[in-house]
Amino acid sequence: MLSISNTVELADWEIDISQIRAQGAGGQNVNKVASAVHLRFDITHSSLPPFYKERLMAFSDQRISKEGIIVIKAQSFRTLELNKEDALARLKTLIQSAVKEQKVRRPTKPTKGSQRRRVDKKTQKGKTKVLRGKVSS
Template sequence: MLRLNHHVELPDHEIEITQIRAQGAGGQNVNKVASAVHLRFDISASSLPPFYKERLLAFSDQRITKEGVVVIKAQSHRTFEQNREDALARLKALILEAVKTRKARKPTKPTRASQRKRMDRKTKKGQTKALRSKVKP
């Protein structure tokens, strides 16, 4: 069960994880075996809320295919469990990034200091205008 937030969870059967073990083609690290984890997650077949699905399908990310399948590849020389946890964390981060909504900015009241400053500027402007009109013959 992958918990996205306090009220949205993904069951394990909706997330398909396959393990691919492959040996390097040669070179210095010929004895190292890479354990790659490919995570597949079908957005439209999932039990996500409709808002989440819409936002994910509209989200532009190279890991989301046109068919609405998320493919995450975690390739490293770590164990399957570590790669699996990493792929699940990346899936969670991707979903939360896609559904993140910006909070509306509250309009701020002008501070006393800024109001005073504005009034001072206005009065000085008025005084200089008055002085200029008096100088003219």
């Protein structure tokens, strides 16, 4: 079970994790084995709420295909278990970022004081530029 939020959980059968590579690291130290993990998650056939599905399908991320399949590869760690945990954590953060409401920023008007300061600054700069160009004789 992967818990996305307090109310949403994904069952293990919904997440397909397979080992895609187990090979020697190469070079002189061939005893080290890198185990990569390939995680596939189908949005359309999942038990996610409809709101989550809509947001995920509309979310622009290269890991989400047009058919609604999320593919995540994890190969940062040497052990298969750590790579599985990493892939699941990435899936969780991807779903959370897609569903999170974007804050609408309220445009703020500049105050009278800040407008006056800006105008004063601009006029002072203009004066020094004009004085810089003239040569006193």
